[in-house]
Structures are given as C-alpha cells and as structure tokens.
Amino acid sequence: KQWYQRRVRVQHVHKHFSFIHFDGPYFSRVGELQSVYDPRFCAQITKRKLTTEAVCRGDHAFFHDSHLLAFAVNGAVHAGYNQCLDVNSVEEGVEVTTYGCHVVTGDMSPPGDTQRCSYDEATGEVRHESTGRCLTFTGPYVVAMMACSGEATQKWRLSE
Numbered sequence: 178k179q180w181y182q183r184r185v186r187v188q189h190v191h192k193h194f195s196f197i198h199f200d201g202p203y204f205s206r207v208g209e210l211q212s213v214y215d216p217r218f219c220a221q222i223t224k225r226k227l228t229t230e231a232v233c234r235g236d237h238a239f240f241h242d243s244h245l246l247a248f249a250v251n252g253a254v255h256a257g258y259n260q261c262l263d264v265n266s267v268e269e270g271v272e273v274t275t276y277g278c279h280v281v282t283g284d285m286s287p288p289g290d291t292q293r294c295s296y297d298e299a300t301g302e303v304r305h306e307s308t309g310r311c312l313t314f315t316g317p318y319v320v321a322m323m324a325c326s327g328e329a330t331q332k333w334r335l336s337e
Contacts, residue, residue, distance in 0.1 A: 203251075208335045208336045211233055225260075227320055260275040265291050270321045290307035293307060300332070310324060311324070
C-alpha cells in the first residue's frame with residue numbers, strides 16, 4: 178500500500194483521478210489481484226469487464242492501470258475513474274462488469290447490493306456480499322462469480 182501511496186500523491190497530473198487519495202480512511206486495500214491457481218494471470222479491467230491477463234504488473238502497476246483495484250471500507254471495489262466492480266445477476270457463472278459507482282468516493286455509506294464485495298486475506302477469496310459467490314478463475318482471460326468452494330481457482334493474492 179505504501180508503494181502506491183507514494184506514487185499516487187505525485188500523479189495529480191491525471192486530473193480525472195486526482196480526487197482519489199488512497200491514504201485516507203476510505204480504502205482498506207489497494208493492489209493487483211493475482212490468481213493463486215495460475216500465478217501467471219492477474220485480474221484486469223477490459224472493455225468494462227473484469228478479466229484476467231497473462232501479464233502481471235506486480236510493483237510496476239501505475240495509478241490508473243487497468244490492473245489496479247481499490248477495496249473501499251464500505252464494500253465497493255473501485256476499478257478506475259468512477260467505476261466499480263458490479264455483479265448484476267444472481268445466476269451462477271455470471272461475469273463481473275464495471276459500472277458507475279453507486280456511492281461517491283469518500284462517502285462511507287454502503288453501495289448497492291450489486292457492488293458490495295470483500296477480500297479475505299486469510300482465505301484469498303473475493304466474495305460478493307449479496308450473492309455469497311466468490312470470484313473464480315474459470316480459464317485464461319475469464320473470471321466469473323461461482324458458489325464458494327475453497328478451491329484454488331477462487332483464491333487470489335492481492336499485491337500491494
């Protein structure tokens with residue numbers, strides 16, 4: 178987190194992102210999600226979907242990188258300028274998309290049900306709160322929300 182904080186403060190040249198301050202009380206974790214099942218793959222945002230790519234940035238991710246996710250204390254997961262991860266169906270296997278954040282950054286009230294997720298460092302699970310499903314690596318370039326099983330395909334390492 179400190180690596181990002183040092184660089185975020187100097188990134189104010191990107192006016193669309195200058196309002197986000199990761200060192201405030203709003204974000205609990207900021208980093209890149211790497212698959213434990215296949216460490217070559219990391220989560221990234223592609224065309225408003227959460228996908229995986231066989232390239233991980235590690236400590237080389239920059240502030241507005243499509244690999245960078247910010248887990249807010251209120252449950253929202255920020256994925257770029259005013260975009261949050263969004264699960265808009267209770268169906269098994271649904272893809273995770275991005276959508277305009279329901280709550281403004283800095284507002285501590287919880288977002289709507291479709292945008293509330295949590296990351297558990299002990300288990301490595303990213304869990305969608307209202308459906309109870311886990312982010313699952315289902316193959317190269319594909320992630321989906323599936324019933325939590327504890328399998329390696331549902332474990333993620335958040336590099337900060």
